[in-house]
Amino acid sequence: MTAWETPVGLRIGAFEFGRSVQDWINDGLMTLFFFLVALELKRQLVLGELNNPRMAALSIAGALGGMLVPAALYLLLQSGQPGATGWGTVMATDTAFVIGCLALLDRAFPKPAGVHAVAGDR
Numbered sequence: 001m002t003a004w005e006t007p008v009g010l011r012i013g014a015f016e017f018g019r020s021v022q023d024w025i026n027d028g029l030m031t032l033f034f035f036l037v038a039l040e041l042k043r044q045l046v047l048g049e050l051n052n053p054r055m056a057a058l059s060i061a062g063a064l065g066g067m068l069v070p071a072a073l074y075l076l077l078q079s080g081q082p083g084a085t086g087w088g089t090v091m092a093t094d095t096a097f098v099i100g101c102l103a104l105l106d107r108a109f110p111k112p113a114g115v116h117a118v119a120g121d122r
Contacts, residue, residue, distance in 0.1 A: 003021060004020060004021055004022040005020050005021070005022065006020065006021050007020060008020070008021055008024055070090045071087045071088075071090055073090075074086070074087045075087050
């Protein structure tokens with residue numbers, strides 16, 4: 001058993017909730033990541049670049065395309081294969097990829113482009 005597989009959890013009487021260290025890190029960090037993305041999106045919708053309905057409509061269209069096109073492409077390539085049920089991973093990882101690229105290229109892009117990419121990607 002590696003350190004990643006070490007069970008960590010909570011047990012109170014007959015109630016037990018436990019996962020491996022790897023599961024806690026993966027699930028916890030993904031939850032935190034998407035919570036922060038949602039907070040930024042809400043801030044932009046209320047106070048920022050996306051409070052204009054026309055600008056928000058462009059981001060909504062981008063979000064739909066950013067979810068449906070990768071999922072459809074994945075399903076097309078994986079049709080009839082054992083991995084065909086993994087289409088949701090494609091939709092979740094593209095947001096992390098876009099934010100990572102924006103963090104690396106922060107000075108090369110104007111702030112509104114970053115807002116659109118983050119809001120339009122989720």
